[in-house]
Amino acid sequence: MKAKVTISFKPGVLDPQGRAISHALAGLGFEGVGDVRQGKVIELDLAETDAAKAREQVEAMCQALLANPVIETYAIELAK
Amino acid sequence: MKTAILLFPGTNREQDIIKAVTVAGGKRPSVVWHRDTALPEGTDLVVVAGGYSYGDYLRPGAMAARSPVLNAVRTFAADGGCVLGVCNGFQILTEAGILPGALVRNRGLQFICRDVNLVVGTEKSPFTGGYRKGQKIRLPVAHQDGNYTADAETLKRLEDEDRIAFRYADANGVVSDETCLNGSLRSIAGVLSENRRVLGLMPHPENSIEAGFGGTDGLPLFKSLLETLS
Numbered sequence: 001m002k003a004k005v006t007i008s009f010k011p012g013v014l015d016p017q018g019r020a021i022s023h024a025l026a027g028l029g030f031e032g033v034g035d036v037r038q039g040k041v042i043e044l045d046l047a048e049t050d051a052a053k054a055r056e057q058v059e060a061m062c063q064a065l066l067a068n069p070v071i072e073t074y075a076i077e078l079a080k
Numbered sequence: 081m082k083t084a085i086l087l088f089p090g091t092n093r094e095q096d097i098i099k100a101v102t103v104a105g106g107k108r109p110s111v112v113w114h115r116d117t118a119l120p121e122g123t124d125l126v127v128v129a130g131g132y133s134y135g136d137y138l139r140p141g142a143m144a145a146r147s148p149v150l151n152a153v154r155t156f157a158a159d160g161g162c163v164l165g166v167c168n169g170f171q172i173l174t175e176a177g178i179l180p181g182a183l184v185r186n187r188g189l190q191f192i193c194r195d196v197n198l199v200v201g202t203e204k205s206p207f208t209g210g211y212r213k214g215q216k217i218r219l220p221v222a223h224q225d226g227n228y229t230a231d232a233e234t235l236k237r238l239e240d241e242d243r244i245a246f247r248y249a250d251a252n253g254v255v256s257d258e259t260c261l262n263g264s265l266r267s268i269a270g271v272l273s274e275n276r277r278v279l280g281l282m283p284h285p286e287n288s289i290e291a292g293f294g295g296t297d298g299l300p301l302f303k304s305l306l307e308t309l310s
Contacts, residue, residue, distance in 0.1 A: 009184075013229055016185045016263065065146055068139055068175065070182040071229060 001046050003058045004077040005066055008039035013071045042066055051078050081309040083109035083125045086153070086169075088133035088144045093166065093286065097129050100286035104302035106310075114147040124309040125162045126153055128169030130222070130284060140183065140225045141171030150176050162206055162309060163278040167223055170270070170280030179271055179280045180238070181230030187263025191224040195294065196261050198269055198283060199253050201244040205276040206308040208245055210300030216253040217246075217297040219283035221261065226282040228264035228271075238271055246270035246281055 009015045015037050022036040044061075048054040058076050067074040083101050085094045094111055101109050109127065110120050119126065134143035144150070150172070157163050157178055165173040173179040186192060195218050200211040211217065230238070238244050246269040250259040260267040262282075270281025285298030 012231075013184070014187075014227075014263065016187050016189055016227065020189055065138070065142065068142070068182055070174070070180075070231075071184060 001049060001051065001054050002079045003044040003046055003054060004079070005042045005044065005058060005062060006039060006075045006077070007042065007062075007067050007072050008037055008074075010071055010073050054078055081106050081124045081306050082120065082122050083107070083127060084112045084119050084123045085109050085127045085129055086114065086149055087111050087129075088114045088131070088147065090132040090134055090136075091129050091168070092131035093129040093284070094131075096284070096286040097127050097166070100289045100298065100302050103289045104299060104306055106302065106306050112149060114144065114149050117148045117152060119149075119152050119156055123156065123161070125164065125305060126156060128153075128163065128165040128172050129286075130167030130169055133168055133172065136225070139175065141168060141173075141175040144168075144172045145175035145177075154178060157273070157278050160275060160277055162305065164207065164305070165278075165280040166284055166286065167221075167226075167282055170282055171225065173278065173280045178278055179273055180234045181228055181268075181271065183225050183282070184227045184229055185225050186223070186227050187260075189224075191222075192226070192262060193220075193222040195220050196283060197249045197251055197253065198246045199249045199255055201247055201270075202242045202272070204242060205245065205272050205279065206305055207272075207279045207301050208304065209308065210304035214253075216249065218288070218295060219285055219298055220287050220294060221283045223262075223282055226262045226264065228268040228282075230265065235266055238268075239266070241274070243272040243274070243276070244268055244270070245272050245279055246283065
């Protein structure tokens with residue numbers, strides 16, 4: 001099955017890239033854009049077919065490598 | 081003092097560290113490959129040098145922090161061994177959880193490559209014993225992800241335990257958020273571990289060791305290590 005991990009900065013951690021994007025959008029005339037946060041998406045192809053086990057695996061991967069728990073949070077989505 | 085320098089794919093300051101240790105009067109360091117699982121027998125000091133380990137993929141230092149040699153470094157540090165992480169080495173040590181906090185993209189998003197003013201935060205460590213607390217020094221930096229961040233509790237601990245080794249300052253030695261080079265919280269340029277035997281810093285002391293080549297403000301760090309560890 002496939003897994004999609006979305007990694008973003010924790011609330012409270014300054015995201016300089018998000019801030020620059022916000023300024024650039026304002027410069028282009030897009031109004032009403034407040035806080036912008038830039039994250040990353042990691043897509044994984046897994047041999048595992050059981051959703052619960054797959055989630056457990058990806059959770060362990062996030063903890064071990066994919067996210068830095070000091071500054072980042074993550075969300076896992078699974079798809080067949 | 082027996083020094084071991086870690087070498088990852090993308091490390092590029094290992095020769096500068098070798099030069100600095102020898103100019104300070106130490107023995108020529110050995111270089112340890114990232115796949116090695118043990119440090120050379122009798123190692124006194126491990127240096128995690130600067131560069132772009134693994135091309136900064138995922139996060140700077142993330143891949144290197146999970147490589148086999150880091151397990152040996154973690155054990156070495158836990159046993160009271162001295163570890164110095166410079167620039168990417170600092171990022172690797174935070175990613176490995178050996179030092180607290182994290183280093184994110186510079187406030188201005190730019191790669192900053194120039195000499196910067198620093199103030200020494202503490203002289204109480206094997207690395208900073210050659211400086212005075214409050215001393216102004218000048219060292220080069222070359223980084224894009226040197227913006228130190230940590231939660232409020234960690235920052236308080238670092239302050240309370242006198243573990244902030246260096247802070248960014250202006251030419252008069254004034255430390256403030258406005259004069260901070262890259263957005264680092266509390267203007268932190270370098271931090272010590274709880275036992276004060278691990279130092280991570282973004283500036284490059286190894287590139288300020290000869291008067292004809294940009295100054296000598298980095299030399300006391302290596303001399304202090306030599307005095308402590310020889």
